[in-house]
Amino acid sequence: MYDLHTHTTISDGELIPTELVRRAAVLGYKTLAITDHVDASNISEAIKGINAIKISAGHYGVRLLSGVEITHVPPKEIAELAKRARNEGADIVVVHGETVVEPVCPGTNMAACRCSDVDILAHPGLLxxxxxxxxxxxxxxxxITSRGGHNRTNGHVYRVAKVSGCNILVNSDTHGPDDLMTETARKSVAIGCGMTPGEAENILSDKALDHFR
Known part of the structure; x- marks a missing residue:
């Protein structure tokens, strides 16, 4: 199993990074990205902090990816900050999309989608x-997210993504220990947004991670 969108005490999560890794390992996750909220003020520290525990994660059998979630940054600054994240060692660059439950600046989705340094557009709302x-x-x-509120538009996101031929991932946007999904919960989120069982199997497997190898 994989999860490429999680948070720790580096931003607004409840767990220190190593505890999050341990809890994910117990549930059966093999790949985990820690993607704490960043802007220009804290991006360097966030990347450095996660890179520091990659060896620890390996001891638990987890491939840990250091990442960031660029959050509420003006759209004109997203490309520059994404490139900076890359240059400073981030494995995954996520952008906090235009969810319907937060006042994300209009234009954020498009700025992220046009940026080749961005890997994932999270909870993009009415994409x-x-x-x-x-x-x-x-x-x-x-x-496609399990996060309460953000998940209101999962069905819409899946339909538009499928028609457009986009890569699709299912993530938790974990902030606390109860947010990490079990295998059964992951399948429920996938099928609940409109995937067939076969589509869900492919998207939930490591086949979906080819871009991040």
């Missing part, structure tokens, strides 16, 4: 087909 087409061109994966 447009134009945005999804840009995501496909730039190999930006679109997220």
């Amino acid at each position: 447009t087909e134009e945005e999804a087409c840009e995501a496909r061109i730039n190999n930006v994966a679109l997220e």
Whole structure:
């Protein structure tokens, strides 16, 4: 199993990074990305902190990816900050999308979808087909999420992503120990947004991670 969108005490999560890794390992996760909320003020520290525990994660059998979630940053600054994250050692760059439950600046989805340094657009809300087409061109994966509130538009996101031929991932947006999904919960989220069992099997497997190898 994988989860490429989680948070720790480095931003607004409840667990220190190593405890999050341990809890994920017990549930059967083999790949985990820690993607704490960042802007220009804390991006360097967030990346450095996660890179520091990769050896510890390996002892628990988890491939840990250091990441960031660029959050509420003005759209004009997203590309520059994503490139900075890459240059400073981030394995995964996530952008906090235009969820319907937060006042994310309009234009954030498009800025992320047009940026080749972005890997995942998280909980993109009422994503447009134009945005999804840009995501496909730039190999930006679109997220189906289990996070309360953000998951209101999962069905819409899946339909638009599928029609546009985008990469799709299922993530938890974990902030606390109860947010990590079991295998059964992951399947429920996937099928609940409209995937067939066969589609869910592929998207939930490590086949979905080819872009991150």
